[in-house]
Amino acid sequence: MENAVKKGDTKENRKLCYSSRDAYWKCLDRTSEKLGESKCKHLREDYENFCHPSWVMHFDNLRLNELATRKYAMFDPVDDLPPVRQSPEVEAKMKTTFIPFD
Template sequence: RHPGAPCCSPGGGAAFSPPRGSGGHLQIYFILPVIKMSAPSMEERKACWGARDEYWKCLDENMEDASRCQKLRCSFESRCPQQWVKYFDKRRDFLKYKEQLQAAEYQPPGATEKS
């Protein structure tokens, strides 16, 4: 999840009490969904890229204020595989960093001639 981006799924938790006569122990069982492992289709990829582009455009127009782009973030997360979301978040961070370096005409140490 991108820093500052709200969770798109409803949050909150529930309080559970152990059943009487259980010695104070509560057993919890998890039911895991079946995960689709096939690669996204061309239509799914296009939907993902479109949602990503809309979200990124919103961030650009709102000076990186993720709170103003919450609905688009949720759409992005729901249309793209989780690993893709992580990759695209890191990619955007890198591209923004690269823009800043280029705007400042950054030169790495040792790139200038010594006198």
């Protein structure tokens, strides 16, 4: 598909660019990181052919940022903290204190 479409700024070319980008990203999401590049190679070629090189670079950076955000959102540093402990006297008092329900 070498030079299949001129990379000018027309509505049709943008649609082809976006659809090829979305198909490539969907393929990457469905495969493992190690196999993604080889299984999705033909989609990457379409993506690079239909989109302007500066758009490809921009979209690739967006995807990397999105993946980093997803990974960071799954990580909660509070989960790694040890539980908060009170002094033994306060813990003993908390166990013996009865708080009735209203």
